Amino acid sequence: xxxxxxxxxxxxxxxxxxxxxxxxxxxxxxxxxxxxxxxxxxxxxxxxxxxxxxxxxxxxxxxxxxxxxxxxxxxxxxxxxxxxxxxxxxxxxxxxxxxxxxxxxxxxxxxxxxxxxxxxxxxxxxxxxxxxxxxxxxxxxxxxxxxxxxxxxxxxxxxxxxxxxxxxxxxxxxxxxxxxxxxxx
Ligand code: GAR
Numbered sequence: 001x002x003x004x005x006x007x008x009x010x011x012x013x014x015x016x017x018x019x020x021x022x023x024x025x026x027x028x029x030x031x032x033x034x035x036x037x038x039x040x041x042x043x044x045x046x047x048x049x050x051x052x053x054x055x056x057x058x059x060x061x062x063x064x065x066x067x068x069x070x071x072x073x074x075x076x077x078x079x080x081x082x083x084x085x086x087x088x089x090x091x092x093x094x095x096x097x098x099x100x101x102x103x104x105x106x107x108x109x110x111x112x113x114x115x116x117x118x119x120x121x122x123x124x125x126x127x128x129x130x131x132x133x134x135x136x137x138x139x140x141x142x143x144x145x146x147x148x149x150x151x152x153x154x155x156x157x158x159x160x161x162x163x164x165x166x167x168x169x170x171x172x173x174x175x176x177x178x179x180x181x182x183x184x185x
Contacts, residue, residue, distance in 0.1 A: 002029040002082040002185050007089035008036055012043025014087035014108060017174035018181065019050050027181055032079050035072060037091060059091070069096030076101075083184060086140060087177070090119070093140050105140040106184070108177050110169055112136060112152055117145040122166060131157050133165065135173045137180045151180045 004022065008015045015034060021027045034047040034054045047054045055075050062068040073096055076084075086093075086107040093105060111121040112134035118124075125133060134154035139147040153176045160168065 003080055004029050004031045004181070005033045005035060005076060005079065005081050005084045006031055007084065007086045008034060008041065008043040009038050009090040010041050010043065010088050012041065012046045012088065013170055014085075014174060014177055015043050016046045016050070018085060018087065018177060019047075019052055021178045021181075023050070027178060027185070029082070029181070029185060032081070033075075035075075035089075037089070043088075065094045066096050069094050073097060073100050083181065085177070085181065092144060093142070095142075098140075098142060102141065103139070106150065106180070107138055107140050107145070107147070108173055109136045109138065109145050110173065112154060113138060113145055113149060122162065122169065126162060126165070133157055133169060135169065135176050137177060150184070151176060 006015045006018055019031045022029050022031050031052050034043060034052055036044055036054055036056045037058060039056055039058060044054045044056060057071055059065065059068040062071065082104065084101055084105045086105065109121060111125055113136040116124040132154050134152055136149055137151045138149045141147040153172055155172055
């Protein structure tokens with residue numbers, strides 16, 4: 001069985017979908033840890049309910065990004081990790097994490113990359129009036145949402161309002177992320 005660590009900053013629905021897929025043997029792996037950079041993130045509550053340990057660490061408590069990431073690397077070094085899954089982790093991964101884990105960090109992004117990188121990708125796409133939305137799972141490197149693409153899934157815009165569109169997207173995203181993790185493992 002493989003070992004996963006998931007990073008999240010907010011709601012954590014992707015984290016929960018991955019964790020439940022592991023618990024239900026849909027992924028032959030275990031989520032060892034949730035790493036979260038926001039003390040009030042709902043993802044932490046989800047981890048608690050699933051009995052998964054959280055490591056909550058705020059960049060504000062460190063003098064630099066390197067120091068913040070060193071604290072995460074210190075924590076992670078006690079685990080034997082096969083894959084790190086970013087799931088709504090709203091920070092660019094820096095040198096400390098990349099130098100240790102590049103090649104085994106993947107991310108999900110709510111657009112068909114390379115379109116609409118960065119924050120509020122769905123809003124960006126909606127402002128453009130795009131008719132085909134999508135999700136991209138990619139390897140993480142030092143660029144913003146620019147690492148090599150592993151999987152993409154598109155779906156048509158049906159005139160939904162943005163809240164409904166986000167719900168549709170999350171549902172498709174959860175499945176794509178689980179399928180992609182399985183393929184990588
Ligand atoms: C997901 O849609 C994910 O793709 C996106 O944040 C959402 C988090 O949802 N990530 C990014 O925009 C990263 N650039 P969740 O917290 O419910 O999993």
